[in-house]
Amino acid sequence: MADFGGSDLEAFRADARTWLEDNFPKSLRGDPETLQALAMSPAEATGDWAVWKERMGARGWGVPTWPAAYGGGGLAPSEARVLQQEMAAIGAVNPIGGMGVGMFGPTLLEYGTEEQKQKWIPDIVTAKIRWCQGFSEPGAGSDLASLQTRAEDKGDHFLVNGSKIWTSGAQYADMIFCLVRTDTTKKHEGISFVVFEMHQPGVEVRPILLIAGNSPFCETFITDVKVPKENLIGPLNGGWSVAKRLLQHERSGMNGSRGGGVKPDALGVIAKKYVGADDQGRLADSDLRTRIVMNEIDQKALQLTVRRAALEAKGNSGPSAATSIMKNANMKVAQDRAELTLEFMGHQGLGWSGDGFSDEERAAVRSWLSGKAGSIYGGSNEVQNNIISKRILGLPDLTQSH
Ligand SMILES: Cc1cc2nc3c(=O)[nH]c(=O)nc-3n(C[C@H](O)[C@H](O)[C@H](O)COP(=O)(O)OP(=O)(O)OC[C@H]3O[C@@H](n4cnc5c(N)ncnc54)[C@H](O)[C@@H]3O)c2cc1C
Structure with missing residues (x-):
């Protein structure tokens, strides 16, 4: 697949912008967080969200770089990045997701027969089958x-x-x-x-x-x-080789910012509501302030590293054992953020239900609890550490872990 640059890419940007303008329903604009939640929800799509899903599926842009022969977007990586930028500019969220897109589809593209790809990939591209x-x-x-x-x-x-x-x-x-x-x-x-x-x-x-x-x-x-x-x-x-490849795809989907509830850059602002500000307008508790800043730095460093790894992987054969490093780092940052949130919320960060707690407080507690799973699913932290030692550092193989 050719990768485009210069004027070709700008022509693609113009086309993508027009298509998005015509097809991303107006009613969905302005609230990407709600759309993000819809994209993660197991519920059947309805209303304009269903319309958007149908249009993106038909266009193949939910999986922009997958081959057009099976209904994918057939885009070059540079075009897919432009598409992402144009979607972000109008607050559009990709409605095509799930384990078909994140795990099974890319594995099938690599290991499946032609008949198998023809049979299952088109329904993954349109998210018809879960x-x-x-x-x-x-x-x-x-x-x-x-x-x-x-x-x-x-x-x-x-x-x-x-x-x-x-x-x-x-x-x-x-x-x-x-x-x-x-x-x-x-x-x-x-x-x-x-x-x-x-x-x-x-x-x-x-x-x-x-x-x-x-x-x-x-x-x-x-x-x-x-x-x-x-x-x-x-x-x-x-099947073991197929499974290991699928797990790399699974872990590569776990390197964004997940868990923790509160948005990374909102932590300091929300903390001030609970702890108050000093005479310079900074968060009053200097120790907490340092730890929040450290978490934000870790978060930003992780994002940049993920981006760099993606660029370095460009042209190679997809995700590698390095996804284990990203997964562990991401889960640590997200779990630390959740801990910090409960810490500054104090008693208010112990609420499960009832009028004494705000929606934000109840959500923080649930995120803290569900975030615990992040260092277990897709292979626990310890298992990732074993993979890192074996496949990246080349240390002796003393385990049978995946
Ligand atoms: C939210 C969530 C969703 C999940 N979704 C799925 C799913 O859709 N499909 C699916 O198939 N599975 C799924 N899993 C299962 C997940 O992959 C397993 O829970 C995980 O691999 C750990 O296995 P286990 O629970 O049997 O724990 P165990 O393997 O019993 O591990 C227990 C503890 O021992 C440690 N340990 C085990 N072996 C070693 C070792 N060699 N070295 C050092 N420490 C070790 C582990 O790190 C862990 O702390 C999900 C799990 C969670 C929490």
């Missing part, structure tokens, strides 16, 4: 390769039996990408990567209530589910 991830099991989290969900070869199909846990969004998903054991005599080399429908007899989903008060994930029980052989992604017993 996907979930069936990796973890009760006895296989960090040591994922211990998974026991069994897929027996029955000629034209696999018969799958077992159970998965922490399956995010399984209660809303249409399809699952799932790791199964196809050879019981080997560990990593006995795993295959399959996909199958969630809405069928034999798939049972039970939501789990999280400490933050919602049910973002589920137990998923799989009993005598027939999976057609054409739903095997990558080689038989070669």
